[in-house]
Amino acid sequence: MSGRSLLRNRRAAFGVTVLLLAIAFAIAAPFVTNGRPAEQGDIVATRFLPPLSTDPGGAFHLLGTDRFGRDLWTRLVYGARISLSVSGLAVLLSTLIGVAVGAAAGYATGPLSLALLAVTDFALAVPRVVLLLLLASMWRPSAALVIIVLGVTGWMTIARLVHGEVRGLVARSFVEGAVAFGARPVRILWRHILPNALTPVIVAATLGVGNAITLEAGLSFLGVGVQPPAPSWGNMIASGRDTLVNAWWVATMPGIALILVVVACTMIGDVLGEGGRVRRGR
Amino acid sequence: MFGILIRRGIAGCLVVLGVTTLTFLLLRLAPGDPALRLLGPTATPAQVAALHHAMGFDDPVPTQYARWLGSMARGDWGESIATGRSVRGMLADAWPATFGLVAVSLVLSYGLGLLVGSVQTARAGSRVDTILSVFSVTLFAVPGYWLALMLVAVFTYEARLLPAFGAAGLDADLLPRLGRVVDAVRHALLPIVTLTLIGAGGAARFVRGTMSDVARLPFVTTARAKGLRESRILRHHILRNALIPILTLLGLSLPTLFSGAVFVEAVFAWPGVGRVLVEAVQARDYPVVMAATTVSAVLVVLGNVLADVIASAADPRIRQRVEHV
Numbered sequence: 001m002s003g004r005s006l007l008r009n010r011r012a013a014f015g016v017t018v019l020l021l022a023i024a025f026a027i028a029a030p031f032v033t034n035g036r037p038a039e040q041g042d043i044v045a046t047r048f049l050p051p052l053s054t055d056p057g058g059a060f061h062l063l064g065t066d067r068f069g070r071d072l073w074t075r076l077v078y079g080a081r082i083s084l085s086v087s088g089l090a091v092l093l094s095t096l097i098g099v100a101v102g103a104a105a106g107y108a109t110g111p112l113s114l115a116l117l118a119v120t121d122f123a124l125a126v127p128r129v130v131l132l133l134l135l136a137s138m139w140r141p142s143a144a145l146v147i148i149v150l151g152v153t154g155w156m157t158i159a160r161l162v163h164g165e166v167r168g169l170v171a172r173s174f175v176e177g178a179v180a181f182g183a184r185p186v187r188i189l190w191r192h193i194l195p196n197a198l199t200p201v202i203v204a205a206t207l208g209v210g211n212a213i214t215l216e217a218g219l220s221f222l223g224v225g226v227q228p229p230a231p232s233w234g235n236m237i238a239s240g241r242d243t244l245v246n247a248w249w250v251a252t253m254p255g256i257a258l259i260l261v262v263v264a265c266t267m268i269g270d271v272l273g274e275g276g277r278v279r280r281g282r
Numbered sequence: 283m284f285g286i287l288i289r290r291g292i293a294g295c296l297v298v299l300g301v302t303t304l305t306f307l308l309l310r311l312a313p314g315d316p317a318l319r320l321l322g323p324t325a326t327p328a329q330v331a332a333l334h335h336a337m338g339f340d341d342p343v344p345t346q347y348a349r350w351l352g353s354m355a356r357g358d359w360g361e362s363i364a365t366g367r368s369v370r371g372m373l374a375d376a377w378p379a380t381f382g383l384v385a386v387s388l389v390l391s392y393g394l395g396l397l398v399g400s401v402q403t404a405r406a407g408s409r410v411d412t413i414l415s416v417f418s419v420t421l422f423a424v425p426g427y428w429l430a431l432m433l434v435a436v437f438t439y440e441a442r443l444l445p446a447f448g449a450a451g452l453d454a455d456l457l458p459r460l461g462r463v464v465d466a467v468r469h470a471l472l473p474i475v476t477l478t479l480i481g482a483g484g485a486a487r488f489v490r491g492t493m494s495d496v497a498r499l500p501f502v503t504t505a506r507a508k509g510l511r512e513s514r515i516l517r518h519h520i521l522r523n524a525l526i527p528i529l530t531l532l533g534l535s536l537p538t539l540f541s542g543a544v545f546v547e548a549v550f551a552w553p554g555v556g557r558v559l560v561e562a563v564q565a566r567d568y569p570v571v572m573a574a575t576t577v578s579a580v581l582v583v584l585g586n587v588l589a590d591v592i593a594s595a596a597d598p599r600i601r602q603r604v605e606h607v
Contacts, residue, residue, distance in 0.1 A: 135308065244431055
């Protein structure tokens with residue numbers, strides 16, 4: 001599916017727009033906010049200001065303030081930096097592991113392939129939340145830990161997909177041709193097989209980003225993810241939990257941002273997946 | 283059929299064994315010492331060492347693991363380090379709460395998903411289809427704990443209609459029997475609605491995808507050419523054939539719903555396994571974590587086997603295929 005026809009699809013256009021906007025805001029954070037996500041001013045005067053209000057100092061708060069009088073919009077945009085990059089990197093990690101395992105299991109024959117598939121099936125059967133909780137509470141919580149933990153617990157679906165694709169491609173004549181020319185296995189995999197197996201991987205990775213954003217927020221919500229005062233959408237929702245009764249906006253706003261981005265990822269993934277299916281005549 | 287069950291059973295046991303081994307190793311690798319938490323900050327090194335010895339922590343890890351496996355197999359699940367209660371008792375109290383929550387919302391979310399997905403397939407391409415698609419993709423994206431908080435904000439804090447914490451009111455024991463049932467239902471309502479809604483989004487998406495795949499197959503065209511009513515085609519030709527992957531997913535979504543329950547229980551202070559697990563991991567309560575992990579691994583494996591059994595019961599072709607392997 002070319003870039004232009006992707007944009008002609010309404011769902012894809014929505015997804016790409018939301019995602020690009022979120023990324024643009026995250027990159028331009030210092031210019032579109034007050035630039036100080038952890039700043040606490042005069043707490044008594046500025047805390048729990050509702051959205052669209054101006055504090056006594058004359059500063060405007062688009063989304064209101066939290067219990068420490070911190071500007072929610074600023075924290076939301078800086079939180080996007082952390083949430084988006086953490087989940088993007090986590091998906092990158094799990095995609096790399098998944099492609100490596102899946103390609104090896106699909107190209108190799110005999111015990112190596114069987115062993116890799118057994119490991120994949122086993123990892124799929126492990127209750128992921130238990131593993132996440134254990135891993136995340138083992139070391140001091142940090143963004144890097146969340147990336148690693150989400151990465152090493154999320155590669156199995158991609159490995160399965162790649163394995164299936166590679167198995168199907170190995171028997172094709174252009175691969176046999178490459179073998180006949182004496183190309184080495186790594187070169188065959190890298191140049192001839194993987195480029196043809198990438199579409200479902202891209203789809204799965206796009207959907208995976210949405211999933212990773214939710215899980216990152218979940219870990220931060222339980223207190224084992226990104227630690228305050230650094231803002232992430234998850235720990236912002238968590239901090240709004242106690243003040244739900246008098247300041248609903250603190251927990252609501254980051255949740256809406258999260259849903260928008262996850263919906264965007266899902267829609268892009270759906271459209272890409274349909275495109276792949278049409279092209280392969282299914 | 284029977285041979286398949288045995289083979290799946292053995293594979294399942296290996297998975298459970300693997301999960302417990304992994305959990306045991308991870309727990310022992312993790313920093314943090316349950317003895318220190320139990321004795322408090324003023325404990326002398328000698329006291330800590332004595333407690334370690336009493337709990338068997340000074341043995342090599344493989345020895346400890348073998349001892350744990352042995353007593354687990356004999357039905358002795360040990361005592362909680364943090365609370366001193368028997369682990370069996372703690373889990374026996376917590377499981378029904380989680381199981382009820384997960385089972386009810388699994389049924390409800392699939393019912394809702396089937397309904398929405400069928401309507402979408404019947405009206406494919408219409409405005410209703412688009413609206414329902416947007417609805418289900420949004421539900422699919424909503425994190426359970428956030429939805430839970432929003433429901434609490436609306437139904438507890440604003441409307442003052444429903445309780446948001448725990449499984450029973452403080453006065454539950456003093457109520458007459460009917461009042462106690464009403465009290466339990468009122469407490470369960472928000473957690474169940476939360477889990478149902480977040481499950482229904484994914485279910486509806488899957489049902490719609492599977493059904494519209496089936497709707498493109500030649501036998502549906504044939505049925506239409508025969509002049510059958512659309513409602514009959516939908517129910518007998520499309521739904522019946524789409525049901526197999528849907529049933530398989532039902533079994534596979536047990537672990538996902540369980541994960542969702544962990545977060546939702548945390549919000550509603552629901553006295554289930556999720557809460558026990560989160561608290562136990564934080565307190566390095568080894569016996570409780572191990573037992574809860576084992577039981578949830580067993581449930582996941584059972585869910586997978588159940589999905590296979592249901593699928594082969596629903597589809598004679600699968601039954602044949604696996605029997606001839």
